Amino acid sequence: MKEFQYVIQDPVGLHARPAGLLVKQVGGFQSKVTVACNGKSADAKKLIMLMSLGIKQGMEVTCQIEGEDEEAAAEALQKFFQENL
Amino acid sequence: MKILQNLFAKGGIVVGAPVAGSLVSIKEVSDPTFGEEILGKGVAIIPSANQICAPVDGKVATAFPTGHAVAVVGNDGMEILIHVGLDTVKLNGEHFTIHVQEGQEVKKGDLLLEADLEQIKAAGYDIITPVVICNSDEFTEIQAEAPKTVAPGDDIIKLRK
Numbered sequence: 001m002k003e004f005q006y007v008i009q010d011p012v013g014l015h016a017r018p019a020g021l022l023v024k025q026v027g028g029f030q031s032k033v034t035v036a037c038n039g040k041s042a043d044a045k046k047l048i049m050l051m052s053l054g055i056k057q058g059m060e061v062t063c064q065i066e067g068e069d070e071e072a073a074a075e076a077l078q079k080f081f082q083e084n085l
Numbered sequence: 086m087k088i089l090q091n092l093f094a095k096g097g098i099v100v101g102a103p104v105a106g107s108l109v110s111i112k113e114v115s116d117p118t119f120g121e122e123i124l125g126k127g128v129a130i131i132p133s134a135n136q137i138c139a140p141v142d143g144k145v146a147t148a149f150p151t152g153h154a155v156a157v158v159g160n161d162g163m164e165i166l167i168h169v170g171l172d173t174v175k176l177n178g179e180h181f182t183i184h185v186q187e188g189q190e191v192k193k194g195d196l197l198l199e200a201d202l203e204q205i206k207a208a209g210y211d212i213i214t215p216v217v218i219c220n221s222d223e224f225t226e227i228q229a230e231a232p233k234t235v236a237p238g239d240d241i242i243k244l245r246k
Contacts, residue, residue: 015174016154016166017116020124047124047219048156048164052147052187 002074014055031067100242102235127217139191152181
């Protein structure tokens with residue numbers, strides 16, 4: 001399993017657009033991706049669950065990636081967070 | 086058309102309009118997140134009233150504190166996101182009043198939120214309101230109604246599992 005932390009920089013947090021892009025990104029991998037923040041966690045393939053985390057600027061999220069392609073997925077997701085959030 | 090009618094005659098699920106206005110194709114939405122259906126398949130409504138209502142019986146899954154968007158999970162499992170206007174997250178709650186909480190059960194037609202459309206337009210935002218099925222891949226058929234004028238509750242999307 002791979003794991004990384006990221007502090008959200010986007011002033012409006014993980015709202016509909018970046019959440020949708022994240023789901024799309026995660027959908028390209030077989031690995032299970034879990035995003036945890038604020039004492040709650042969500043399957044990153046489920047848009048509604050992701051949005052209900054209420055992730056805002058300044059919050060630290062923990063991303064866990066588990067599966068055959070976890071190496072590549074973790075790398076791509078880390079890049080995604082840095083570029084979009 | 087007869088074939089389509091038969092298709093939805095059994096086991097069809099209907100999503101109602103959350104607001105009065107003009108129903109248009111989702112492709113009319115200039116924001117590619119919606120127009121290219123990244124968030125899921127759906128439609129868009131150019132609203133003519135400020136009251137945004139529940140499109141189905143279900144539960145509020147996400148009520149953004151900014152009031153600009155709300156997600157309802159229908160009793161039939163569809164996850165419906167209603168996003169009032171484009172980029173309106175940047176208004177940070179101004180001109181929106183949210184009337185529901187996460188987890189709250191709602192009936193089709195219940196008031197979810199109010200948006201002051203005139204003020205939102207005056208602030209320079211497009212008020213087009215995408216209504217998308219976030220878990221589109223869990224349905225075998227998602228049929229958007231053709232463009233028309235809608236009243237709250239009128240059929241806008243038909244689904245089949």
